[in-house]
Amino acid sequence: MGYAQGMTWVFWALLSAVFAAATALLAKVGVEGVDSNLATAIRTSVILVFTWAIAIGFEKHHGLALIGRRSWVFLVLSGVATGLSWLCYFRALQMGPASSVAPVDxxxxxxxxxxxxxxxxxxxxxxxxxxxxxxxxxxxxxxxx
Incomplete structure (x- = not known):
């Protein structure tokens, strides 16, 4: 059994919440004095490199050819929605306190x-x-x- 199979969705969801909390706090400090759109671009670039390194490291990139058209459409739309969410989130963090922005998010x-x-x-x-x-x-x- 691989590492991922031994963990429940609850474990991964809780870990996601921990990293989301860290994201808000780190971003609040990082966005200070930086245009929120530029800050989002930097963050997204790091995520792009990081996630591709993981996919390639675990040899999951070979599955690209197996992804159907419908999945591509919805994954791309999800990516656009994520990008828009992050742009808005960073702008909100720049303007308001993290302890108020995060709950609204x-x-x-x-x-x-x-x-x-x-x-x-x-x-x-x-x-x-x-x-x-x-x-x-x-x-x-x-x-x-």
Whole structure:
């Protein structure tokens, strides 16, 4: 069993949250005195090199030829959405406190719950509605506290 198979999605999601928190704090300091668009370009360039190094290091780049057209379209659109999100996030970090910007950014969780129900047919349970509502309320409280 490889390293990735032994870890659950919860482990990886929590690790993602830790790195996302580090991203906000590091970016807040890094964007000071730098145009937010340029800062995003620098960050994105690092990510590009870093992720390709990982893909090549684990020999996953051979799978490029196997990716279907539909997947390419949605991965490219996802990349555009990510780029736009990061541009907006860095601009918001430049203008506001990280402790307020990050919670508002996390309203994306609420939007994912709603959009996953609408577009992906995922079940919108009372617990998801309650959890999403608490996230939204918490984001608003933290953003304006």
């Amino acid at each position: 996390k309203l994306s969780v609420v939007l994912v719950i709603v959009f996953a129900a609408i577009f992906l047919g995922e079940k919108l349970t009372p617990m998801k509605i309650a959890g999403g509502s608490l996230i939204a309320l918490g984001a608003v409280i933290l953003a304006f506290a």
